[in-house]
Amino acid sequence: MTLRIGLMSFTAAAALALAGAAAAEECGTITLGAAISLTGKYATNGYHTQNGYEFAIRKIAEAGGVKVGDKCYNFKVIYYDDESKGDRGATLAERLINQDGVQYMLGPYSSGLTAAIAPVTEKYKIPMVEAEGASRSLFNKGYRYLFAVLSTSEQYLASAVDLAALMAEKSGKSPSDVKVAVAVENDPFSLDVRAGVIEDAEGYGMQIVVDEKLPRDLSDMTAILTKVKLVRPDLLVVSGHSKGAATAVRQIAEQGVSVPMIAMTHCEAADIVGNFGEAAEGILCSTQWAETLKYEDPIFGSAANYNEEFKAAFPEYADRAVPYQAAQASAAVLVYKDAFERAGTVDDREAVRDAIAATDMMTFYGPIKFDETGKNIAKPMVLRQIQNGQYNVVAPPEFASHELIWPRP
Amino acid sequence: MDNIWFNIGLLLEYPIVNLKIIIDGVMIGALFALAAYGLALVWGVMNVKNLAQGDFVIAGGYVSWTLAQMGVYPLLGVPLAFVIMWGLGWVIYKTVITRVIERDLFTSLLATFGLAIMMAQIMNLIFGSDTQSVDMHWPTWRLGELGIIELPAAKVVGVVMAAILAIGVVLFMKKSRMGQAIRATAQDSRAARVLGIDTEKVYAFTFALNAAICGAAGAIIVMIWVIQPFYGITYSVRAFVIVTAAGLGNLPGVIAAGLGIGAAEQYGAHIFGIGYQQAIAVVLLLVVLFYRLMRQRRLRQVLQ
Numbered sequence: 001m002t003l004r005i006g007l008m009s010f011t012a013a014a015a016l017a018l019a020g021a022a023a024a025e026e027c028g029t030i031t032l033g034a035a036i037s038l039t040g041k042y043a044t045n046g047y048h049t050q051n052g053y054e055f056a057i058r059k060i061a062e063a064g065g066v067k068v069g070d071k072c073y074n075f076k077v078i079y080y081d082d083e084s085k086g087d088r089g090a091t092l093a094e095r096l097i098n099q100d101g102v103q104y105m106l107g108p109y110s111s112g113l114t115a116a117i118a119p120v121t122e123k124y125k126i127p128m129v130e131a132e133g134a135s136r137s138l139f140n141k142g143y144r145y146l147f148a149v150l151s152t153s154e155q156y157l158a159s160a161v162d163l164a165a166l167m168a169e170k171s172g173k174s175p176s177d178v179k180v181a182v183a184v185e186n187d188p189f190s191l192d193v194r195a196g197v198i199e200d201a202e203g204y205g206m207q208i209v210v211d212e213k214l215p216r217d218l219s220d221m222t223a224i225l226t227k228v229k230l231v232r233p234d235l236l237v238v239s240g241h242s243k244g245a246a247t248a249v250r251q252i253a254e255q256g257v258s259v260p261m262i263a264m265t266h267c268e269a270a271d272i273v274g275n276f277g278e279a280a281e282g283i284l285c286s287t288q289w290a291e292t293l294k295y296e297d298p299i300f301g302s303a304a305n306y307n308e309e310f311k312a313a314f315p316e317y318a319d320r321a322v323p324y325q326a327a328q329a330s331a332a333v334l335v336y337k338d339a340f341e342r343a344g345t346v347d348d349r350e351a352v353r354d355a356i357a358a359t360d361m362m363t364f365y366g367p368i369k370f371d372e373t374g375k376n377i378a379k380p381m382v383l384r385q386i387q388n389g390q391y392n393v394v395a396p397p398e399f400a401s402h403e404l405i406w407p408r409p
Numbered sequence: 410m411d412n413i414w415f416n417i418g419l420l421l422e423y424p425i426v427n428l429k430i431i432i433d434g435v436m437i438g439a440l441f442a443l444a445a446y447g448l449a450l451v452w453g454v455m456n457v458k459n460l461a462q463g464d465f466v467i468a469g470g471y472v473s474w475t476l477a478q479m480g481v482y483p484l485l486g487v488p489l490a491f492v493i494m495w496g497l498g499w500v501i502y503k504t505v506i507t508r509v510i511e512r513d514l515f516t517s518l519l520a521t522f523g524l525a526i527m528m529a530q531i532m533n534l535i536f537g538s539d540t541q542s543v544d545m546h547w548p549t550w551r552l553g554e555l556g557i558i559e560l561p562a563a564k565v566v567g568v569v570m571a572a573i574l575a576i577g578v579v580l581f582m583k584k585s586r587m588g589q590a591i592r593a594t595a596q597d598s599r600a601a602r603v604l605g606i607d608t609e610k611v612y613a614f615t616f617a618l619n620a621a622i623c624g625a626a627g628a629i630i631v632m633i634w635v636i637q638p639f640y641g642i643t644y645s646v647r648a649f650v651i652v653t654a655a656g657l658g659n660l661p662g663v664i665a666a667g668l669g670i671g672a673a674e675q676y677g678a679h680i681f682g683i684g685y686q687q688a689i690a691v692v693l694l695l696v697v698l699f700y701r702l703m704r705q706r707r708l709r710q711v712l713q
Contacts, residue, residue: 043538213684223678243540
């Protein structure tokens with residue numbers, strides 16, 4: 001609820017700011033469309049995404065808007081609530097394109113929703129820059145108008161496998177002695193995470209001792225954790241959106257499961273430090289982005305600067321880390337700005353599409369460069385460990401600001 | 410398949426795990442049994458199959474969670490959720506259920522289905538879609554080798570409270586005037602009316618009591634597991650399975666079936682993988698229904 005109130009007051013403020021800018025500089029408007037999960041099970045991350053979009057739009061307007069030829073433009077987004085349901089998302093995409101006349105789309109939250117909407121945007125040849133659909137299945141369908149700024153999902157926790165191998169070598173064991181336990185939700189995103197982990201683990205000759213799929217309405221992981229206790233793996237990988245992270249952290253502590261390395265996704269979204277404190281210590285969290293990374297761009301400044309200004313704009317994030325879901329949403333809007341400026345047109349959709357495809361830029365979120373399937377191949381995934389309640393980057397080593405604490409306390 | 414053998418092997422290698430699974434199952438089953446008992450009550454007395462059963466459970470959880478956020482001691486959340494959900498149940502009866510109770514089965518199913526969707530969405534709007542729980546910061550006792558059997562104090566207290574609640578409800582139904590009236594109405598509502606029982610009052614009372622039982626169960630669940638606005642359906646499904654398997658008006662049956670399903674699910678989750686946990690409950694239901702059907706057929710043949 002606080003999120004929503006914050007959002008409304010912010011939208012009002014943004015509207016005022018936009019009105020002011022328009023009066024001063026006579027900027028035109030580029031309308032983007034987005035179906036986004038404002039209710040349903042993805043609502044929390046849907047809000048992060050929407051806040052990310054809105055923040056970027058405001059920052060771009062403050063910096064003088066999108067300059068196409070000698071005119072300037074500001075973005076405006078038409079949002080619809082897809083209720084976290086794929087069929088609803090597809091219907092809303094049709095409505096945005098046919099009834100609202102939207103020519104350019106921003107992505108929804110989650111791979112499932114993106115997979116539902118992409119065929120629609122593809123059918124109407126509407127470019128969609130998305131920031132929240134990481135499933136690799138999105139990028140093997142030959143879509144021409146779909147672009148993603150984030151790293152794809154099979155990379156999410158694969159670096160934890162490398163880290164486990166490294167630690168095995170350091171302690172005088174062979175990487176092939178490492179035993180891996182995997183518990184992932186049964187959805188496209190988490191299954192990709194699993195595929196990436198298993199592929200890399202098998203590459204090292206590691207043994208997969210637990211390989212479980214969690215139901216969508218998971219609230220109890222005891223059965224899996226009991227097994228984990230019995231087979232004593234060296235690495236436990238959990239992926240199940242916010243609820244998976246929350247349930248896992250709580251029950252790992254409750255059942256006294258001690259695994260030297262535990263890696264999971266969606267730590268920030270579940271706010272496991274805020275909710276579980278001590279129990280979250282030492283857990284590795286994969287992230288698309290961290291505010292301590294040394295990336296910069298002219299609109300948002302450094303990653304740290306983005307973090308601060310975002311918190312100032314949305315006070316409800318004040319006492320937690322800004323989720324990467326918001327940062328990458330902002331990056332998607334930035335891709336549009338850059339592409340419109342290079343294309344030199346706002347009406348020729350094909351030219352804009354080609355400009356997006358040719359994107360090669362540095363942002364506060366990381367480098368962005370699309371391959372021919374539309375996924376961002378320039379940006380690596382980051383692993384952070386929770387150390388004394390702080391998220392500290394520990395991998396990949398070249399970005400690491402802190403040493404990994406291993407084994408987990 | 411290899412996996413399944415490996416998992417069964419683990420059970421044989423560490424026999425104590427069986428004990429742990431049964432204990433876990435009984436603890437979760439006790440809460441299923443509560444929700445199922447409320448369902449059996451409403452079903453038996455009013456012939457309304459309440460599809461919003463699980464959402465009452467979750468609503469009770471959120472009542473308790475909200476109170477805990479406001480600084481109320483979480484254990485007090487259980488009786489408070491009972492009282493508040495009683496009120497909510499009564500309001501829902503007066504606004505919705507009373508209009509469909511005399512109609513056919515389909516109308517009341519639709520009404521409660523709509524109610525379930527409404528409640529889930531309203532909770533989502535108010536509380537957001539994050540999972541919530543109340544951390545009691547109580548100790549966990551560990552027994553057995555590897556400390557494999559863990560008894561979190563919160564779970565033990567939760568089960569004890571569930572048992573107290575169940576006993577309270579049973580005594581109430583047996584001894585009190587209202588309990589007698591409810592049972593009389595369940596047996597034959599027309600006869601009860603003829604004999605001067607205000608069945609409308611009985612219905613309202615029963616429905617409110619059901620909501621209150623569910624609410625208390627939810628308040629216990631939020632201390633032990635996590636809740637989320639859309640988790641209601643899992644409790645609805647289990648409640649239906651248990652009541653269908655145990656039969657209406659068979660309280661010991663409901664409790665036994667609840668505990669049994671809890672344990673069976675934990676076994677299923679261990680052997681086949683946690684993804685099949687709920688499937689186990691539904692498979693058990695099918696088995697029970699088939700068995701009943703067969704027995705009934707045999708019975709008919711005898712009658713001919």
